[in-house]
Amino acid sequence: MAARAIWRAVLRVGSASVPVKLYAAVQDRTVHFDLLEARTLARIKQQMTDPGTGEEVPTAAVRKGYEVEPGTFVVLSDAELASLDPEPSREIRISRFLPIGQINHQWYERPYYLGPDGDEVAYFALAGALGSREREGLAHWVMRKRQCHGALRVHDGRLVLIALRNVEEVLAAGELPAVRGRPLDPKELELARQLVATLEGEFRPGDFRDEYRARVQELVAAKARHERPRLRPVKTRRPPRSLLDTLARSVESARQRRGAARG
Amino acid sequence: VAESEVSEPAAPRPFWSGTITFGLVSVPVNLFPASRAGRASLRMLGPDGVPLARRYVSAETGRPLGPEDLVRGAEIDGGQYVPVTDDELERLAPEKSRDIDLRRFVDAAAVPPLAFERAYFLVPAGTSSRAYQLLAAVMERSRKAGIATFVMRGKEYLVAILAERGILRAETLRFADEIRSPADVGLPDPVKVPAAALRRFQKLIDEHAADALPREELRDQRTEALARLVERKRARNEDVIRTDASADTGRAEVIDIMSVLKRRLAATARDAGAGRRRQTGPERPGRAPRAAGDLERLSRAALYDRAKALGLPGRSAMTKTELIRAIREVA
Numbered sequence: 001m002a003a004r005a006i007w008r009a010v011l012r013v014g015s016a017s018v019p020v021k022l023y024a025a026v027q028d029r030t031v032h033f034d035l036l037e038a039r040t041l042a043r044i045k046q047q048m049t050d051p052g053t054g055e056e057v058p059t060a061a062v063r064k065g066y067e068v069e070p071g072t073f074v075v076l077s078d079a080e081l082a083s084l085d086p087e088p089s090r091e092i093r094i095s096r097f098l099p100i101g102q103i104n105h106q107w108y109e110r111p112y113y114l115g116p117d118g119d120e121v122a123y124f125a126l127a128g129a130l131g132s133r134e135r136e137g138l139a140h141w142v143m144r145k146r147q148c149h150g151a152l153r154v155h156d157g158r159l160v161l162i163a164l165r166n167v168e169e170v171l172a173a174g175e176l177p178a179v180r181g182r183p184l185d186p187k188e189l190e191l192a193r194q195l196v197a198t199l200e201g202e203f204r205p206g207d208f209r210d211e212y213r214a215r216v217q218e219l220v221a222a223k224a225r226h227e228r229p230r231l232r233p234v235k236t237r238r239p240p241r242s243l244l245d246t247l248a249r250s251v252e253s254a255r256q257r258r259g260a261a262r263g
Numbered sequence: 264v265a266e267s268e269v270s271e272p273a274a275p276r277p278f279w280s281g282t283i284t285f286g287l288v289s290v291p292v293n294l295f296p297a298s299r300a301g302r303a304s305l306r307m308l309g310p311d312g313v314p315l316a317r318r319y320v321s322a323e324t325g326r327p328l329g330p331e332d333l334v335r336g337a338e339i340d341g342g343q344y345v346p347v348t349d350d351e352l353e354r355l356a357p358e359k360s361r362d363i364d365l366r367r368f369v370d371a372a373a374v375p376p377l378a379f380e381r382a383y384f385l386v387p388a389g390t391s392s393r394a395y396q397l398l399a400a401v402m403e404r405s406r407k408a409g410i411a412t413f414v415m416r417g418k419e420y421l422v423a424i425l426a427e428r429g430i431l432r433a434e435t436l437r438f439a440d441e442i443r444s445p446a447d448v449g450l451p452d453p454v455k456v457p458a459a460a461l462r463r464f465q466k467l468i469d470e471h472a473a474d475a476l477p478r479e480e481l482r483d484q485r486t487e488a489l490a491r492l493v494e495r496k497r498a499r500n501e502d503v504i505r506t507d508a509s510a511d512t513g514r515a516e517v518i519d520i521m522s523v524l525k526r527r528l529a530a531t532a533r534d535a536g537a538g539r540r541r542q543t544g545p546e547r548p549g550r551a552p553r554a555a556g557d558l559e560r561l562s563r564a565a566l567y568d569r570a571k572a573l574g575l576p577g578r579s580a581m582t583k584t585e586l587i588r589a590i591r592e593v594a
Contacts, residue, residue, distance in 0.1 A: 036334050044320065046318065057310070061310050064306070071505060072505050096477070111376065121454070129461055149481045158453075168486070203375075208410075
């Protein structure tokens with residue numbers, strides 16, 4: 001079943017325009033809990049209160065303030081806050097194209113699919129061109145009164161737009177000092193390389209399942225049927241050895257496992 | 264605005280401490296979030312400027328509710344709720360494992376971009392950073408990512424371990440059933456496009472090509488505009504309210520994770536260089552921090568702000584007690 005588009009926009013790349021629709025690329029499957037009143041199992045309400053008097057302050061009387069130093073606030077009116085909103089726009093502007101990898105995953109916040117909104121040729125031409133150049137676009141747009149930044153990429157032959165975090169939120173790996181120590185032993189390095197090689201494989205996301213989520217879902221379902229749920233635990237750990245010896249044993253056992261799996 | 268005027272920050276504890284294993288090799292590590300809260304938050308004030316507190320009340324009677332009056336519930340059909348206790352959830356949680364077991368190494372580029380959720384830096388713990396360096400070097404040279412599942416804060420995560428500039432990073436990944444396919448969304452199959460159309464876009468890409476990410480393009484312009492507006496009004500002494508009551512957002516103790524990371528990584532280099540052996544071991548989270556009693560005195564809203572500043576996941580669903588526990592584990 002086709003998903004509903006969240007938003008319609010026009011990708012602007014220099015002189016070219018590509019009309020697109022935006023779709024959520026992820027679906028949240030977390031089991032959500034609401035806070036309930038234990039006695040009634042009904043949802044609760046929240047109130048703003050004056051902590052001094054314990055009295056409720058009605059929403060209309062609540063003011064918003066920015067704390068500039070402890071206990072000192074600058075009060076901002078709704079009109080002043082609204083004046084900070086960016087101009088609404090339907091344009092997703094691509095400012096430049098970067099080699100894939102220049103925007104590392106630390107920046108990634110939330111992915112969206114873009115689908116063609118009419119002009120399929122322009123849409124797939126842009127996707128094809130991005131793919132052939134191995135680049136991604138740096139995108140800027142305004143959605144729901146927010147200035148957003150994103151990476152325009154190709155995934156599975158289609159365009160995806162990955163909303164990025166702001167620069168203030170991302171710790172720059174480039175500013176961190178390198179981990180240093182004694183120079184690496186070539187023998188160890190070679191064994192480590194071999195070990196990684198024996199453990200190499202395809203990325204098959206379907207091999208991994210969120211067991212905890214499944215258990216929470218089971219619990220909720222069982223309780224909904226008034227059954228007593230089964231609660232089960234899990235795990236282990238291992239002792240340290242000398243690094244070189246451990247590497248050698250690891251390569252050996254990984255090869256044996258691989259051999260056994262093949263045979 | 265004035266957020267740099269902080270007192271001596273509390274030394275942050277790692278978010279998680281444990282061991283990366285590949286084969287039989289163990290690499291003890293501490294994990295720190297690679298992002299922090301950026302957005303400045305506004306406080307709710309009363310008519311006279313007093314910072315307000317949030318309170319839960321019964322929808323039925325309007326009576327204020329304390330922690331003992333609350334229970335968590337999952338909604339089933341028709342607005343019916345199944346209550347679930349903390350104890351039940353704790354018993355379901357996978358047993359605290361301290362291992363990230365890398366059983367498979369894949370091409371780093373093969374992990375789909377849609378899967379990446381959140382990044383953490385891994386910093387070597389324990390007496391030697393040799394195994395850490397070895398793993399980072401091999402992964403970086405071969406452009407591989409190690410894939411594993413691991414347990415953090417009672418939740419299981421799928422994670423890709425990547426190496427960049429000799430530093431290991433853990434990227435939590437969305438599980439396969441959380442990611443939609445183009446078919447799920449209903450996107451059309453690719454169509455053949457005329458060569459001229461393709462060339463036109465290739466030319467545009469070439470014209471707008473750049474080599475490095477211009478970080479300044481990713482600024483939070485709204486927060487900056489807000490800060491400017493606040494400063495203007497403050498300079499004119501307009502709508503400035505001084506109260507005895509601080510909103511107690513915990514801002515003064517917001518931890519600069521960056522400086523902590525720098526200190527810790529630099530420490531590994533010094534230790535290795537001097538050949539000193541210091542028995543540090545992976546740190547244990549879960550102990551009470553400095554000024555242990557302070558957190559109990561804060562409101563849930565203040566604790567929530569603090570959890571937000573620390574980037575604690577799942578904070579919005581946490582009760583006051585849970586927030587205190589989660590903050591204690593890191594701060």
